[in-house]
Amino acid sequence: MKRNRIITAVILVSTLLAVALYVVLKPSNDFSPGSPGPEVAVSVVPGATGTEIAKLLFQRGVTKSVQAFVSLALKDDSANGIGPGTHNIQTHLSAREALKQLLDQRRMADQVVIKEGSTYSDVLKVLQNAKNIDSTKSVKKGQVTPFLKNKLNSLEGQLYPAHYSFAPDTPIDIALQDMVSAFAAQSRTTGLTSGFQKYSPYEVLTIASMVQIEGDPTDFNKVAQTIYNRLRIGMPLQLNSTVQYAANLRGRISLSIAATKIDSPYNTYKYVGLPPTPISNPSKLAIQAALHPAEGDWLYFITVSPGDTRFTSQYSQFQEWEVLFNRNVRAGAFN
Numbered sequence: 001m002k003r004n005r006i007i008t009a010v011i012l013v014s015t016l017l018a019v020a021l022y023v024v025l026k027p028s029n030d031f032s033p034g035s036p037g038p039e040v041a042v043s044v045v046p047g048a049t050g051t052e053i054a055k056l057l058f059q060r061g062v063t064k065s066v067q068a069f070v071s072l073a074l075k076d077d078s079a080n081g082i083g084p085g086t087h088n089i090q091t092h093l094s095a096r097e098a099l100k101q102l103l104d105q106r107r108m109a110d111q112v113v114i115k116e117g118s119t120y121s122d123v124l125k126v127l128q129n130a131k132n133i134d135s136t137k138s139v140k141k142g143q144v145t146p147f148l149k150n151k152l153n154s155l156e157g158q159l160y161p162a163h164y165s166f167a168p169d170t171p172i173d174i175a176l177q178d179m180v181s182a183f184a185a186q187s188r189t190t191g192l193t194s195g196f197q198k199y200s201p202y203e204v205l206t207i208a209s210m211v212q213i214e215g216d217p218t219d220f221n222k223v224a225q226t227i228y229n230r231l232r233i234g235m236p237l238q239l240n241s242t243v244q245y246a247a248n249l250r251g252r253i254s255l256s257i258a259a260t261k262i263d264s265p266y267n268t269y270k271y272v273g274l275p276p277t278p279i280s281n282p283s284k285l286a287i288q289a290a291l292h293p294a295e296g297d298w299l300y301f302i303t304v305s306p307g308d309t310r311f312t313s314q315y316s317q318f319q320e321w322e323v324l325f326n327r328n329v330r331a332g333a334f335n
Contacts (some may be wrong), residue, residue, distance in 0.1 A: 006121045008331060009051045010048065010097060011326045018320075025141075025193075025272045026260065026276045027062070028065055029064055029065035029067050029068050029219070030068040030094050030095055030100055030213050031063065031064045031092050031093055031094050032063065033093075033094045033096070033097055035091035035092060036074050036093055036097070037061070037090060037091035038091060038094040038178075038311040039089060039090050039091070040053055040060045040061065040062065040088075040089065040090075040091055041086050041088055041109065042056060042057065042062065042086070042087045042089055042102075043056075043085070043086045043087075043165075044056070044058050044082060044083070044085060044086075044087065044102075045084060046085050046108065047084075047181045047182065047184060047185040048082075048084070048185075050069070050070060050073035050074070050079055050287045051066070051070055053068075053069070053073070053079075053082060053102075054066045054068075054069035054070045054073065055071055057098055057147035060091070061091040061092070062090070062091050062092075062093055062098050063091060063093060063094075063095055063098050066112070068094075068095040069095040069099070071095070072095040072096060072099060073099070073101075073139055076099065078079075078099070078103060079099060080186075080189055080332065081220075082099075082102045082103060082163075083108070083162045083163050083164065083182070084164060084178060084181075084182055085107075085108050085109070085111070085112075085160070085165025085166070086108065086109040086164065086165040086167075087101070087102055087107050087108055087109075087165075088107050088108075088109055088230060089101040089102060089107055090135065090142050090218070104161045108163050108167050108314075109166045109167070110130075110131050110132050110164070110165055110230055111164065111165055112125070112126060112127065112130045112132075112133070112164040112166060112175070113163055113164075114126065114159060114160070114161045114162060114163075114164065114179065114281065115156065115161055116212060116281070116282065116283035116286075117161075117212045117213055117244070117280045117281070117282070117283070118159075118161065118280065119156065119250075119279070119280055119281070119283050119296075120154075120155050120159065123159050123176070123179070123281070124139070126158075126163075127175055127176070128171050128172070128270050129208035130166070130175075131168075131246045132165075132167060132168045132169065132170055132171055133166060133167045133170055133171075133175055134169045134170060134171050134172065135172045137171070137172070137173075138332070139172055139173050139176065139185075141153065143173050144173050144177050144180060145180070146158050147180050147183055147184040147187060147199055148187070148202045148205060149202075149276045150202050150277065151276070152276060152277055154276075154277040154278075155180065156181045156203050156209075156277045156278045156279070156280075156281075157206065157208075157277065157278025157280065157281055157282065158179075158180050158205070158278075159179040159180065159183065159211045159281045160177065160179055160180075160183035160186055160281065161282075161283055162182055164178065164179065164182075166178075176256040179272065186234050187201070187285055187287075188323045190284060190287050190288055190291065191218060192204060192287055192291065196290065196291050199271075203274060204287070204290045204291060205282070205287070206228070206274050206275065206277065206318045207224060207227055207228070207274070208224075208278070208282040208287040208289065208290035209278030209280040209281070209282045209286070210223075210227060210237075210239055210242065210275075210278075210279060210280075210285045211223045211224050211227070211282065211290055212242055212280050212281075212282040212283060212285045212286040213241040213250075213279065213280055213307060214239060214240075214241050214301075215301075216303075216307065217283075217285055217286075217302075218308060219309045219311075220285060220288075220289035221289045221292065221293050221294035222293075222294045222298065222301065222309075222311050223235075223289070223301060223309075224289045224290045224293035224294070225293035225295065225296050225298060226296075226299065226300070226301050226311060227239075227296060228293055228299045229290040229296075229297065229299055230299060231273070231274070234272060235272075236268055236269060236271070236273075237272075238260075238268055238269050239268050239272075240252075240254075241267070241279060242266045242267065242268045242275050242279055243259050243262065243264075243266065243269065244253055244259075245266055245275075245279040245280075246264040246267060247259055247262055248260060249262075252334050253329060253334045254329060266279065296311065297313045298312060298313055298315075298319060299312075299313050299315075300312050300313070300315060300317075300318035301319050302318060302325055302329060303325070303326045304321050304325045305325075305328045305334075306334060
């Protein structure tokens with residue numbers, strides 16, 4: 001019996017030693033930081049998942065394993081910000097460093113920058129002047145399919161603001177469709193596809209497009225709530241941004257009385273409810289604000305000076321602030 005106990009003890013010690021050596025010596029599935037290799041081009045297609053990007057990085061020799069990047073992407077929300085296009089990044093990187101370089105806009109080749117708050121018309125101008133875009137053929141209505149269906153088959157609001165990189169001679173309609181695909185991916189991430197309360201995804205997008213133009217990012221949630229409050233009681237939205245969109249007066253600080261009387265479905269001074277389409281391509285932050293508005297009974301808001309937007313439920317208070325706004329305009333505060 002004693003001999004059996006000795007043999008059992010030896011086996012147990014040997015097993016424990018083997019496990020300890022495995023833990024200490026097992027190969028890592030991630031490269032150690034500090035010794036990167038030469039750059040390679042990594043082309044991320046619109047709507048690519050974290051797993052698809054991880055496989056691409058592994059195949060290009062950027063990361064040591066697929067698992068390393070997938071594990072990081074599941075824990076780090078910033079991975080959702082990886083833009084489509086060609087990224088010039090180094091090889092033999094840790095998953096953390098690979099993500100950092102993928103998010104570095106300076107590493108994207110021949111970038112096409114679509115700004116937050118841009119319109120369909122703005123995007124067309126950018127593409128027509130882009131190096132790798134073939135804009136010799138105009139885009140016909142219906143040639144590019146919107147992600148969110150709408151009566152006008154409009155792409156407005158569905159061209160996701162981001163940095164893009166396209167292969168040489170990419171047809172302009174293909175570039176637009178890629179932007180719609182990027183918007184579709186973000187729509188699923190933000191929860192836009194579920195809508196908000198009684199409002200459809202397209203209506204929420206339209207609200208987000210107005211929030212983008214009307215407010216500063218710090219006030220987006222309040223602007224969204226003010227819009228919802230007016231819609232709920234059937235009050236005209238009376239937003240300068242929608243009239244400016246219709247009359248091609250974007251960027252103006254003030255709006256003339258004559259402009260508020262133009263006959264356009266985008267004139268929210270004249271017509272109650274939402275305009276027929278979004279008025280800009282909103283950012284992810286504006287979309288999130290439209291999905292998660294702040295709590296408040298506000299019906300009015302006004303930016304009295306840059307960085308100072310005020311909200312109230314009382315028209316008399318709004319009128320007082322309007323006097324202050326006009327005084328600041330005359331003083332050149334908005335120049």
